[in-house]
Amino acid sequence: SDPDLVARAAAAKAKLGERVFVLGHHYQRDEVIQFADVTGDSFKLAREAAARPDAEFIVFCGVHFMAESADILTAPSQKVVLPDLAAGCSMADMARLAQVEDAWDALTDAGIADQVVPITYMNSSADIKAFCGRHDGAVCTSSNAQVALEWAFAQKGEDAKVLFLPDQHLGRNTAVLELGLELADCVVWNPLKPNGGLTAEQLRDAKMILWKGHCSVHGRFSAEVVDQLRATIPGVNILVHPECAHEVVLRADLVGSTEFIINTIEAAEPGTSWAIGTELNLVKRLAKDHPDKQIMFLDKTVCYCSTMNRIDLPHLVWALESLVDGTVVNQIQVDAETEHWAKVALQRMLDLPG
Numbered sequence: 001s002d003p004d005l006v007a008r009a010a011a012a013k014a015k016l017g018e019r020v021f022v023l024g025h026h027y028q029r030d031e032v033i034q035f036a037d038v039t040g041d042s043f044k045l046a047r048e049a050a051a052r053p054d055a056e057f058i059v060f061c062g063v064h065f066m067a068e069s070a071d072i073l074t075a076p077s078q079k080v081v082l083p084d085l086a087a088g089c090s091m092a093d094m095a096r097l098a099q100v101e102d103a104w105d106a107l108t109d110a111g112i113a114d115q116v117v118p119i120t121y122m123n124s125s126a127d128i129k130a131f132c133g134r135h136d137g138a139v140c141t142s143s144n145a146q147v148a149l150e151w152a153f154a155q156k157g158e159d160a161k162v163l164f165l166p167d168q169h170l171g172r173n174t175a176v177l178e179l180g181l182e183l184a185d186c187v188v189w190n191p192l193k194p195n196g197g198l199t200a201e202q203l204r205d206a207k208m209i210l211w212k213g214h215c216s217v218h219g220r221f222s223a224e225v226v227d228q229l230r231a232t233i234p235g236v237n238i239l240v241h242p243e244c245a246h247e248v249v250l251r252a253d254l255v256g257s258t259e260f261i262i263n264t265i266e267a268a269e270p271g272t273s274w275a276i277g278t279e280l281n282l283v284k285r286l287a288k289d290h291p292d293k294q295i296m297f298l299d300k301t302v303c304y305c306s307t308m309n310r311i312d313l314p315h316l317v318w319a320l321e322s323l324v325d326g327t328v329v330n331q332i333q334v335d336a337e338t339e340h341w342a343k344v345a346l347q348r349m350l351d352l353p354g
């Protein structure tokens with residue numbers, strides 16, 4: 001990265017001192033991650049944001065929904081900055097509040113809303129989290145989806161159902177592989193079709209109602225690529241994120257959040273081979289940091305997460321230097337009503353065991 005920008009970012013951070021805390025998601029570029037005070041997966045970063053009451057500014061190097069969650073979990077006097085406002089998430093955009101409210105009305109009409117606990121993946125907008133808070137539901141991340149689903153099913157007894165937003169893959173993978181539900185217990189709600197494309201009977205029979213959303217990066221890994229790799233690299237370990245499709249996860253050796261992926265590679269024996277199905281910035285960093293292990297990207301045709309990559313060094317320098325000059329740019333602020341209910345759902349997640 002440009003040495004001048006590196007020096008400027010370091011100088012601005014030094015001037016701000018304890019006033020600023022920089023959080024970096026594992027999918028961020030190397031040029032940005034070098035300035036993070038803490039790196040983590042979505043769950044760890046939410047906890048870290050909540051644990052920094054002394055920082056006046058939280059600069060969030062990640063995507064919009066993560067910065068919103070940080071704003072919700074920090075004190076009102078603390079300001080959360082997202083260095084580029086265009087750093088959104090295509091998966092989060094796949095569930096809009098009006099669509100989710102329509103789905104809830106349909107569940108009410110089918111006579112089952114009382115049995116349904118809505119669980120939203122962290123990768124969703126604050127108003128979806130607030131919806132879950134209002135309807136006795138919770139948030140989960142890829143590192144606690146199993147406990148969150150177990151909690152949800154325990155809320156409503158034998159007839160309990162979960163409406164899982166917005167990632168159908170994480171919902172299906174967790175329900176089938178961690179909770180032992182059948183694939184036939186899962187139905188997919190398509191918000192673009194009347195009544196989600198489902199009959200009232202299908203809704204009544206289902207245990208998991210999966211929102212038809214997916215990650216545009218992880219959704220591109222295929223089962224064929226896993227089979228090809230296994231055929232060409234004997235002994236390769238396949239390690240994937242649970243946002244990958246069910247057929248891919250079924251063929252993998254290990255599945256887990258970004259933090260899990262990092263811990264797995266750190267603990268791996270030298271000389272072992274790993275093909276990793278997650279965002280490319282993280283896989284490249286793991287390969288660089290572990291030259292004693294053979295680390296490769298699961299599918300070379302899959303690209304970076306374009307929105308994660310929007311946070312680059314020029315944007316970070318601009319955000320930090322503006323703070324030095326007394327201007328808060330790109331502040332992420334969730335309105336009070338949304339914040340209240342989203343915090344209820346986030347707090348239920350933070351209170352889960354484990």
Ligand code: 13P
Binds near residue numbers: 257
């Ligand atoms: P985790 O950090 O929870 O593994 O999430 C992955 C992701 O896609 C974030 O956008």
Ligand code: SF4
Binds near residue numbers: 123218
């Ligand atoms: Fe969203 Fe996928 Fe990018 Fe994560 S990797 S921010 S889920 S599009």
